[in-house]
Structure formats: C-alpha cells, structure tokens
Amino acid sequence: MARLTIVLSQAPGKHPAKRALEEGVVAALLLEPGLEVSVVPNLYDLGPDHTGRLFLGAVRGDLVVLSWLYPRAAFWLLDRIGIQGHEGQSQLKHPADDEEEDPAEPETSADRPVAIGPVGAIPDRHIYCLDLRDFNKPEPYLKEVARIVAECRDRRDTKAREKAANHPVIVQLGLAVNGTANSLATAETPAFAPEALLAPAGRRWYPVIDYNRCTNCLECLDFCLFGVYGVDGLERILVENQDQCKKGCPACSRVCPQQAIIFPEYKSAAIAGANTGAIGGLKIDLSKLFGGDVADALSMAVQERDRELVNDGRTAVGMAVGIPKRQEGKPQSPKDDLDKLVDDLDSLGL
Numbered sequence: 556m557a558r559l560t561i562v563l564s565q566a567p568g569k570h571p572a573k574r575a576l577e578e579g580v581v582a583a584l585l586l587e588p589g590l591e592v593s594v595v596p597n598l599y600d601l602g603p604d605h606t607g608r609l610f611l612g613a614v615r616g617d618l619v620v621l622s623w624l625y626p627r628a629a630f631w632l633l634d635r636i637g638i639q640g641h642e643g644q645s646q647l648k649h650p651a652d653d654e655e656e657d658p659a660e661p662e663t664s665a666d667r668p669v670a671i672g673p674v675g676a677i678p679d680r681h682i683y684c685l686d687l688r689d690f691n692k693p694e695p696y697l698k699e700v701a702r703i704v705a706e707c708r709d710r711r712d713t714k715a716r717e718k719a720a721n722h723p724v725i726v727q728l729g730l731a732v733n734g735t736a737n738s739l740a741t742a743e744t745p746a747f748a749p750e751a752l753l754a755p756a757g758r759r760w761y762p763v764i765d766y767n768r769c770t771n772c773l774e775c776l777d778f779c780l781f782g783v784y785g786v787d788g789l790e791r792i793l794v795e796n797q798d799q800c801k802k803g804c805p806a807c808s809r810v811c812p813q814q815a816i817i818f819p820e821y822k823s824a825a826i827a828g829a830n831t832g833a834i835g836g837l838k839i840d841l842s843k844l845f846g847g848d849v850a851d852a853l854s855m856a857v858q859e860r861d862r863e864l865v866n867d868g869r870t871a872v873g874m875a876v877g878i879p880k881r882q883e884g885k886p887q888s889p890k891d892d893l894d895k896l897v898d899d900l901d902s903l904g905l
C-alpha cells in the first residue's frame with residue numbers, strides 16, 4: 556500500500572511547550588498505519604547539504620509538512636529548494652477564525668495580475684503544509700492528517716481507474732507484479748538515519764518568493780544592493796544568494812508590488828507569509844501591513860536598506876538607487892498609522 560510521508564519541522568530553539576506539542580504529534584502519528592513519519596530541524600534553516608533537506612528531496616509521493624511557519628511560506632520555501640508538488644489544501648483553521656463575525660473576503664488569484672507561477676514541470680503529487688501554531692494540542696493535526704490520507708487515497712484510486720480505462724493491459728501487468736493498484740502511484744522513500752535528519756542547523760535569514768504572486772517585475776532585483784537576487788536562464792527572478800541577505804531586514808518585501816516576498820520568520824504576519832483575509836480572527840488589509848500606501852512602504856524600506864548599508868561600512872543611498880519607477884518622486888511621508896497597525900498586531904502576538 557502507498558504510504559504518506561509526514562515530516563515535522565521543529566521550532567528553532569527549545570521552547571518546552573512547542574517541543575511537547577511536536578512530541579505529542581509525532582508519537583501519535585507513529586502509531587498510525589500507512590504513514591512514514593520523520594522529524595527535521597526548522598525547515599527554513601536547512602542548508603543545501605543538510606541530511607534533512609536531502610531526505611525531503613528524496614520523497615517522491617504525497618507529502619505533509621508540519622512546521623511553525625505559515626503554510627504559504629512553507630510551500631514556497633519547499634518549492635524553491637526543489638521539493639515541488641501541487642498545493643494540497645488544508646482544512647485546519649485557527650480557532651479564532653471561527654469566532655469572527657464578519658470574515659474578510661479572502662483574496663483570490665483573479666484579483667491579482669498574472670503571476671509567473673511555479674517553474675518547471677510540477678510532479679504529480681500533493682504537498683500539504685500545516686501550521687503548528689494553529690492549535691496547542693495534537694488532536695486537530697491527527698484528524699487533519701487522517702483526512703489527508705483519505706483524500707490522497709481517493710485521488711490515487713481515481714487515477715488508477717482512469718489509467719486502467721485508458722491502458723488496461725499495462726495496469727493488469729502492474730497488478731500482477733506489484734499486487735495492488737496503489738503501488739502504481741508512488742515510490743518508497745529511501746531510508747535516512749533519524750539522528751542524521753536531526754543534525755543541528757544554524758539560523759538563516761533570506762527571502763522566499765511566492766511565484767503565484769510574483770509578476771517578474773524585477774523591482775526587488777534593482778532595490779537590493781546586497782546581491783541576493785538574480786535571474787535564471789529565462790530571465791525569471793530568483794533568490795540567487797540566500798545567505799547574503801541581512802538578518803532581520805525585510806526591506807525588499809515592502810517594495811514588491813505584489814507582496815510576493817516572504818520572510819517566514821519576520822514578526823509581522825503578512826510579511827511572514829500569512830494569507831490575506833483574516834489572521835487569528837483579525838481582518839487584515841495586506842497592503843497596510845506591508846507599509847500602508849506606497850510612500851510609507853518605500854520610506855520604511857529605504858530606511859531599512861540604509862541601515863544595513865551603514866552596518867556594512869557602506870554609504871547610505873536613500874532614494875538615489877534602485878527605486879521603482881512607479882514610486883520615484885513620491886514623498887517620504889510619516890508612517891504613524893502603519894506603525895500603530897503593526898504595533899497593534901505585535902501586541903496580539905500574531
């Protein structure tokens with residue numbers, strides 16, 4: 556029978572409550588038949604040579620990733636390190652979202668300009684990203700994993716039936732050799748030693764691009780003066796030198812006109828990859844969180860970039876370099892409303 560791979564990405568540090576939840580979830584999932592359960596350090600920190608990342612790259616079938624990151628951030632983080640698949644839709648909702656009386660309309664892709672989209676051929680599998688901050692007990696995660704198991708099984712069965720209808724001879728041969736129709740759908744994951752998967756990973760800081768939003772305007776490439784961004788052979792934006800990004804600085808995320816740049820561990824939920832609509836029961840105007848109107852956003856981004864230039868022993872450039880044409884000449888107005896909004900959200904612990 557095809558097995559579903561579950562990977563739990565640990566929280567950085569050793570927060571006792573977070574560790575307890577991680578252990579509770581893993582212990583319960585290990586008892587479930589048909590699951591391959593593994594634990595890796597914080598996904599965001601895994602470098603190219605970390606065994607946890609090599610393991611993730613070796614998983615061929617459907618994948619569930621539980622992490623302390625927003626699902627959108629985790630999904631695009633995985634995509635960018637070559638762990639691609641179709642985005643599986645989780646039905647987990649933060650409890651506070653149910654209490655909201657007047658839920659905000661979720662933004663849809665139809666509301667936005669055409670984006671680049673995922674690069675290359677997407678493997679025929681689904682990746683589900685669940686946020687471990689949504690609940691402080693294992694049960695909701697176990698229930699959601701059970702639902703995903705059933706969903707993946709139904710999807711495989713449907714495909715097997717379609718395949719049987721289109722290629723009856725091949726399927727009969729497959730059944731004769733492998734025993735079940737399910738075995739046509741997925742490959743087993745190679746074994747990795749659990750202790751190697753959990754080798755410590757140093758903290759990292761870099762932008763992650765959501766290609767379902769990015770329109771390849773290249774404004775981030777012009778704005779960043781630290782060589783983080785580049786383009787691929789087809790002139791599409793990419794994060795070329797992740798570790799040249801300045802720790803704690805989210806400047807370019809404020810300049811991106813599509814709010815496509817995510818810093819998964821930034822304190823503001825929108826920049827960290829929360830979806831639009833409601834975050835923890837609070838209605839969110841994403842554009843405000845990224846910096847209010849364009850002048851506010853640009854002002855903050857320029858200050859943040861200048862600070863990093865000076866920290867590097869370079870000269871601050873202010874508005875003189877890399878400013879998007881659509882923002883040139885805009886005044887650098889005060890940002891009191893924005894600061895208040897961000898402070899309000901911070902005080903809620905979002």
Ligand code: SF4
Pocket residue numbers: 764768769770771772773774775776792810811812813814815816
């Ligand atoms: S600024 Fe945003 S939309 Fe433009 S290329 Fe960069 S990530 Fe994509």
Ligand code: SF4
Pocket residue numbers: 762778779780781783784799800801804805806807808860863
């Ligand atoms: S945060 Fe700063 S250093 Fe990092 S990619 Fe953006 S502009 Fe460049």
